[in-house]
Amino acid sequence: VHEVTLRHVPASGALEGGAVLLTFQDVSEREQAGQMRRDFVANVSHELRTPLTALMGFIETLRGAAKEDPIARERFLSIMEGEAGRMNRLVGDLLSLNRVESQERIRPKTQVDLSELLALTLQSLEPLAKSGGVDMILDLGDDPVKLTGDRDQLKQVFTNLLENAIKYGGDQVRVVLTTEQRDPVLRSAVAKVQVIDNGEGIDPIHLPRLTERFYRADSHRSQALGGTGLGLAIVKHITSRHRGRLRVDSELGQGSCFSVTLPLPA
Numbered sequence: 308v309h310e311v312t313l314r315h316v317p318a319s320g321a322l323e324g325g326a327v328l329l330t331f332q333d334v335s336e337r338e339q340a341g342q343m344r345r346d347f348v349a350n351v352s353h354e355l356r357t358p359l360t361a362l363m364g365f366i367e368t369l370r371g372a373a374k375e376d377p378i379a380r381e382r383f384l385s386i387m388e389g390e391a392g393r394m395n396r397l398v399g400d401l402l403s404l405n406r407v408e409s410q411e412r413i414r415p416k417t418q419v420d421l422s423e424l425l426a427l428t429l430q431s432l433e434p435l436a437k438s439g440g441v442d443m444i445l446d447l448g449d450d451p452v453k454l455t456g457d458r459d460q461l462k463q464v465f466t467n468l469l470e471n472a473i474k475y476g477g478d479q480v481r482v483v484l485t486t487e488q489r490d491p492v493l494r495s496a497v498a499k500v501q502v503i504d505n506g507e508g509i510d511p512i513h514l515p516r517l518t519e520r521f522y523r524a525d526s527h528r529s530q531a532l533g534g535t536g537l538g539l540a541i542v543k544h545i546t547s548r549h550r551g552r553l554r555v556d557s558e559l560g561q562g563s564c565f566s567v568t569l570p571l572p573a
């Protein structure tokens with residue numbers, strides 16, 4: 308069981324009293340931020356270059372050996388389409404992440420009917436689930452649950468979690484919406500959405516890093532399934548913007564449960 312606690316902690320708390328300590332902290336934080344930026348640029352470049360190299364290779368083949376072979380040409384073109392799609396998804400996810408990060412301190416204000424949003428999200432993923440032979444079950448409870456949030460971003464959270472559950476899961480995905488009067492960590496009434504699959508689960512060594520950008524538990528599988536490695540990073544940031552929590556429970560061979568807990572209006 309691993310929990311990513313996403314609540315903001317006041318920055319000054321740990322540093323009280325020591326000017327020298329503050330200076331050290333500043334430098335090391337700046338260095339750390341610089342290193343993270345460099346790692347990020349290196350990762351993005353690598354992720355973009357892989358499909359680009361494939362595309363360039365296929366263009367060369369189409370110009371040469373496959374020129375007179377219509378069957379091979381068709382096959383190569385459809386692989387190229389897949390690689391271009393991968394680049395497109397990556398750029399789309401990078402833009403989403405950028406947008407969410409830039410809004411992180413702005414509280415979302417619109418009323419969102421979470422029950423309706425979940426029903427719509429499941430509906431739009433029905434074709435993907437069907438093509439993967441996955442059954443989706445939605446348990447919304449009795450009363451509609453409403454909260455203050457950013458509708459499009461919340462839809463993205465549940466889309467990303469459901470896409471993962473369909474991609475990496477087994478043959479069944481359950482989405483359960485419940486409410487609690489008082490969450491022990493958030494100290495308020497909350498709505499909890501659990502996305503539960505019966506897939507192969509995730510090795511516990513991967514859990515602490517799962518929401519890092521480009522971190523993949525099974526890199527080959529993710530790449531083969533067209534994953535960008537950014538889905539859970541986006542989920543984490545959007546949940547954080549909503550002052551919520553993300554929790555991952557997983558057991559190898561049994562499946563995984565991703566829970567998003569969001570505060571309800573007082």
Ligand code: ADP
Nearest residue numbers: 471472475523524525529534535536537538539
């Ligand atoms: P990706 O685009 O690779 O799916 P994500 O950030 O959405 O990127 O997920 C990160 C990694 O977490 C995935 O590559 C996969 O290894 C693992 N993962 C996510 N959801 C699940 C799940 N439901 N079951 C098993 N593994 C999962």
